[in-house]
Amino acid sequence: MIESKVAEINEEREIVDNDDGPENPLDFESVEAANAMDDFQRINLVEVKQTDLQSMITKLNTDQKRVFDIITNKMDTTDSNADVLRCFFFIKPTMTIDFYHMFGSPPCSLVEMTFAALGLESKVKHHFVDFLANEQFTPEYLKMNPQHTAPTIVDDGFVLWESRAISKYLIDKYSKGNTLYPEDVQARAVIDQRLDFDIDTLYGRFTEYYFTHFFEGKPLEESGVKKIQEALGFLDTFLANTKYAAGSELTLADLALLVTVSVIEAGNISVKEYPNIVRWYDLVKSTAPKLAAINDKYVKDFIDFFDGLAKK
Numbered sequence: 001m002i003e004s005k006v007a008e009i010n011e012e013r014e015i016v017d018n019d020d021g022p023e024n025p026l027d028f029e030s031v032e033a034a035n036a037m038d039d040f041q042r043i044n045l046v047e048v049k050q051t052d053l054q055s056m057i058t059k060l061n062t063d064q065k066r067v068f069d070i071i072t073n074k075m076d077t078t079d080s081n082a083d084v085l086r087c088f089f090f091i092k093p094t095m096t097i098d099f100y101h102m103f104g105s106p107p108c109s110l111v112e113m114t115f116a117a118l119g120l121e122s123k124v125k126h127h128f129v130d131f132l133a134n135e136q137f138t139p140e141y142l143k144m145n146p147q148h149t150a151p152t153i154v155d156d157g158f159v160l161w162e163s164r165a166i167s168k169y170l171i172d173k174y175s176k177g178n179t180l181y182p183e184d185v186q187a188r189a190v191i192d193q194r195l196d197f198d199i200d201t202l203y204g205r206f207t208e209y210y211f212t213h214f215f216e217g218k219p220l221e222e223s224g225v226k227k228i229q230e231a232l233g234f235l236d237t238f239l240a241n242t243k244y245a246a247g248s249e250l251t252l253a254d255l256a257l258l259v260t261v262s263v264i265e266a267g268n269i270s271v272k273e274y275p276n277i278v279r280w281y282d283l284v285k286s287t288a289p290k291l292a293a294i295n296d297k298y299v300k301d302f303i304d305f306f307d308g309l310a311k312k
């Protein structure tokens with residue numbers, strides 16, 4: 001194991017040495033360094049500006065610092081003549097994505113499913129935002145997201161809210177070209193169309209009907225149900241022509257619509273009258289059972305949350 005690591009590194013060193021860069025001073029014959037390396041993910045040969053390097057050093061944990069010291073003890077990292085310092089940099093993937101979420105929140109379910117679909121779970125640091133305690137209105141939260149909504153993510157300092165925007169960003173950043181949100185412009189356009197239909201028409205009409213009742217005391221109007229049923233009819237028609245919501249593959253559109261259709265059911269509006277929705281709903285759940293289980297948990301919490309409000 002160690003030998004193969006050392007061989008791998010030596011191969012890289014040759015590339016560096018042939019690249020007119022400063023000689024790489026690493027001594028990977030050091031068993032300690034090689035051992036430690038097993039725990040570390042080599043990001044790549046990177047060009048590190050002096051200023052960036054200093055800030056990277058401050059972010060290292062103890063183990064990383066130890067390896068960094070082994071790597072750099074022969075390297076003059078303060079050489080002011082070296083505008084750009086070439087070095088091997090080993091960083092354990094401790095980088096976290098801060099995820100601000102609320103109990104039973106449908107848009108948070110979409111982001112949580114996206115994390116799982118991309119295998120990012122271990123990078124995610126959850127921060128529960130207590131909606132009932134108005135934690136989204138703290139000065140710190142408002143500074144981060146003036147719109148005071150969850151989900152919100154902070155990815156290495158980059159702040160983003162709006163669940164669909166977050167999911168697209170995660171796919172583009174961590175799994176570019178993933179079939180959930182492929183790069184083909186027309187495939188994307190159809191997915192975007194379904195996502196916009198969802199946020200504006202299907203989920204939009206549901207929130208207008210359901211949330212305004214619980215949060216603004218409006219009655220649960222039959223006209224609201226009719227509007228949701230009309231939107232379900234649109235979705236049923238879309239699904240008459242495609243296997244999944246936006247074509248022959250499972251995409252982000254399916255995940256967003258899965259969230260919406262399941263909360264519509266949780267809001268006691270039946271979807272059984274829509275045969276294509278029923279077929280698609282089962283298909284999505286059987287295609288992505290792990291993601292469906294995440295959503296089921298959110299739906300259960302959603303029901304508990306509104307049951308709790310109804311009892312108040």
Ligand SMILES: N[C@@H](CCC(=O)N[C@@H](CS)C(=O)NCC(=O)O)C(=O)O
Nearest residue numbers: 105106107148149150151162163164
């Ligand atoms: N369109 C947004 C909706 C976000 C949203 O309204 N989230 C609710 C929880 S489900 C929230 O944060 N409510 C607290 C507030 O608006 O103050 C998205 O998809 O992320």
